[in-house]
Amino acid sequence: MSNVLALIEVSHRGEMAASARGLLAAAATLGSPVAVVVSAAPLADDDVAWLGELGAVRVYAALTAAAGTVLVAPAVDALGAAIDAYSPVAVLTANSVDGREAAGRLAVRVGGSVLADVVQVRSDNGTVVARHSVFGGAYTVDSVVEGGLPILTIRQGAIEGQAPSATAAVDEAFLDTPSEGAAVIDGFNDDAVVSARPELRTAATVVSGGRGLGSPENFALVEQLADTLGAAVGASRAAVDAGYVAQTAQVGQTGVSVSPQLYVALGISGAIQHRAGMQTAKTIVAINKDEDAPIFEVADFGIVGDIFTVVPKLIEAVKARSN
Amino acid sequence: MKIVVLVKQVPDTAEERKLNLATGQLDREATDSVVDEINERALEAALRLKDADKGTEVVAMTMGPADAVQALRKALSMGADSAVHIVDDSLNGADTGRTAATLAAALRVTGFDVVLAGNESTDGRGGVVPAMVAEHLKLPLLGSLVSADIADDGVHGVRQGEGGTLTVRAALPAIVTVTERFPEARFPNFKGILTAKRKPVTTLSAAELDVPAGVSRTVVVATVERPPRAAGRKLIDDGTAADELAEFLVANRLV
Known part of the structure; x- marks a missing residue:
């Protein structure tokens, strides 16, 4: 062969x-x-x-x-x-x-x-x-x-x-040592956090947060739901640019492309550049307070509401059903 | 120092981009064409060096159809000194190999100390052209940098790796590609837009560059459009939506 x-x-x-x-x-x-x-x-x-x-x-x-x-x-x-x-x-x-x-x-x-x-x-x-x-x-x-x-x-x-x-x-x-035209590595700086969560690119479930989270502290809400669902954590470029989360979590046109079984978008408006990184997901769930957010155009299940009210309830409801 | 910035005109990612289903090539009519944002960041890096040292020469180079001169005009209005436009009907639909061979030939003609480019374009997303150019020119490539210190004695940079970053360096001449972590580009000012019209744009054809046709090429054999997603249920939260969503997830075996 x-x-x-x-x-x-x-x-x-x-x-x-x-x-x-x-x-x-x-x-x-x-x-x-x-x-x-x-x-x-x-x-x-x-x-x-x-x-x-x-x-x-x-x-x-x-x-x-x-x-x-x-x-x-x-x-x-x-x-x-x-x-x-x-x-x-x-x-x-x-x-x-x-x-x-x-x-x-x-x-x-x-x-x-x-x-x-x-x-x-x-x-x-x-x-x-x-x-x-x-x-x-x-x-x-x-x-x-x-x-x-x-x-x-x-x-x-x-x-x-x-x-x-x-x-x-x-x-x-x-192998001989490369002689010409090569760049040199002087050192390595490993990412400090080695997360116990699944890897973003291969995870069956991804929970992503956007600008709607409002602050790095509030982004913990995304992580809590991710941990409840056994999911990887993603983010929109807006959330990355605002410094809520590391750039390696960025999903979209210029970040990681994911195709999980379930993608949950929290506080993400769903700009076309974000959808380019997740719209091949099997099932999409979106929670956003803006009824006209474009993310709802691709969501199989959308909730118009406040993520800070809905997500804690969702975590409780999922836990109750899995017990 | 002479810096050549590679610029690519791409379909605007803010619009619905289309492929021609018969040829697999980009449908240039479907969307507005813009300078790829990552190239603007590369240009910004070059212009900051020029701000610090007026002796720095910045050349914007593109390969593309006649209309791609718009991308060069934008680069000139932002502050590039001159531009090179590689334009030739025989380059229509060129694959990454042909593109890189042509760019390398044009870079030899133009001359440079540093080539700055984006790490990947938003349309092709291949991210291989800079490496191919580097190999043609037998030069080091410092790719996917999150920051760079470019000086006469070489380039020192931080590269985004898979599980962290690397500190890397190379002597000049060198090829450098930037990531989105580089600063956003400046806007052209009124003076820049006026002076851009007087700045030189050199045109090069494939025949002038005399790039031998490679034996190997990529061919698109099928292009299929996926059906668009349809919106599903949308609830206005009245206090019970979280429970309904939990039911939906359980019913679809997603938890």
């Missing part, structure tokens, strides 16, 4: 990225998944076993002192070497900050093309077909690469399921 490369990102603390599951699942639908991992130290047996469990048939473990000190270039070099070694039919990266830069550089280096922000993949008689969700889900577009290697950046959280598990064989390789 044809090989498909999947670039697995590793944090500077040595943790494998959660995007590995979706990447390997997508790779398995196109061929035989080869996980490409770049690190300064040899991979632990546990990491190899984990990648196998997620479907990696082989692991290309590229070792270089530049991992963690040189930006993105080691990943591009590793993918280039892995292309020589495995002659893949496609290369997959996460649509992450690092992943898409690696994909862009690789396409130029090896004469391929990038299919960006892919939400679904399939093989059509050997041709790799990528599906994109365009303009906030208003359009579904399928695209292919002609004449070169398809390099796909996969939207994080978009691919469901898991590849059949395998026992991964490891091929170790040593």
